Amino acid sequence: MAKDFYGELQLGILGGGQLGRMLIQEAINYNVNVHVLDPDKNAPCRKLCNKFECGSLSDFETVYNFGKDLDLITIEIEKVNVDALEKLEEEGVVVYPQSRIIRLIQDKGLQKQFFKQNDIPTSAFQLISTKDNLKNPALSLPYIQKLRKDGYDGKGVKKIVTEADIQDAFEEPSLIEEWVDFEKEIAVIVARNDRGDVSTFPMVEMEFNPQANLVEFLIAPSLYGVEIQQRAEAIAKKIADDLQIVGLLAVEMFLTKNGDILVNELAPRPHNSGHQTIEGNYVSQFAQHLRAIFNLPLGDTRCRTNAVMINLLGENGYEGLAKYDGVEEVLAMEGVYLHLYGKKYTKPFRKMGHVCIINDDRDKAISNARKVQEILKVKA
Structure with a gap:
């Protein structure tokens, strides 16, 4: 960036959740001044940033007024007012990832069309405007229905297995996509950065909670062959270059049982698949x-060791002031962070934290992680 940011740059983060919290923990090392906007007055970022503002991320005036005196704005959630970000860009505020990319990724239908237009491998799909379009779909059962907008963390997704499931399908504009018989969910x-330098983290393998459809267990690095890993990383690099994004991009993919790699979804920000x-x-x-957003040289992405990440989710059946059972016991184990x-408050399947378990012995890292899960x- 043109401005020498060490101690001077005013950085705004739209969203004050855990991703923003961990981003601030790192930003402290750069002496930047961090401003955060979030609708929750008790947001996790509220006590870590230089300035916290409680307000709507979807309201034009709120987002515009928050950003107009800042040098650089980034996001930790995609559901933000893009019109305000476009106006801020026009007035000289730097927005990374760029507003046009956020607009694209806010709409899963536009994402799928982008994949098709740029020869990115993805599952077959059809865009629909209402549930009535499912009476004569282009795809045969079973398939997945996803809301085009506002779905996240497993919300806004339905499995349509039989014709009887159609009566409970989403009414809003959505897409249906082919049910992929995958072997593993992977991510890169x-x-x-703005210079065009591109770098990937090694591919990871993920397991999802079947009830909440959230990443529950992640293993890095992957043990799949070099050819598969290189293909996945090449797809991620191509998407980053096609988008000309500045910042981080999480590319979630399916590895099918016949060895194909299909892109599922994108997230233009730090992501659950990178906490480890x-x-x-x-x-x-x-x-x-x-x-990346400061246009600095990109860092060394190599793995130091084997790492397993567990999402710490609120237990089913508990809601209220959070209580953490077993902390001392797991912290007594080797390599547990x-x-x-x-x-402050927990509810079923709410993301309350994560645990990283590292070990030079991959099997030991996995077995320790399973113990931590138990x-x-x-x-509450």
Whole structure:
């Protein structure tokens, strides 16, 4: 950036959740002044930033007024007012990722069309405007229905297995996509700075909670063959270059049982599939995002060791003031690192923190992680 930011740059983050919290923890090392906007007065970022503002992320005036005196704005959530960001860009405020990319990724239908137009491998799909379009769909059952907008963390997704399921389908504009018989869900995080430098983190393998459809268990690095890993990383780099994004981009993919790689969704920000990089890699995803948006040289993404990340979710059946059971027991184990998100209240499947388990022995890292899953619980 033109401005010497060490101690001077005014950085705004739209969203004050755990991603913003971990981004601030890294930004402190750069002496930048961090401003945060979030609708929750008790947001996890509220006590870590230089200035916290409670307000709507979707309101034009709120977002515009928040950003007009800042040098650079980034996001930790895509559901923000893009019209305000476009106006801020016109007035000289730098927005990374760029507003046009946020607009694209806010709409899963536009995402799928982007994949098709740029020869990015993805599952077959059809855009629909109402549930009535499912009476004669282009795809045969079973398929997945996704709301075009506002879906996140497994919300806004329905499995349509039989014709009887159609009566409970979403009424709003959505897309249906082919049911992929995948072997594993994988992800690659890629970073790109304004110079055009591009760097990927090693591919990771993910397991999802079947009830909440949230990442529950992540293993890095992947043990799949070099050819598969290189293909996945090449796809992520191509998407970053096609978008000309500045910042971090998480590319979630399916590895099918016949060896194909299909892109599922994108997230233009730090992502759940990169939390293990804090302890497991030479540079974390949060440091890499800052390097990218500050147009600095990108960091060394190699893995230091084997890392397993567990999402710490609120236990089913508990809601209220959060209580953490088993903290001392898991912290007595070798290579266990706890990250709590500063959320006062828990509810079923709410992301309350994560745990990273590292070990030079991959099997030991996995077995220790399974023990942590059994012991550490968030209740009320």
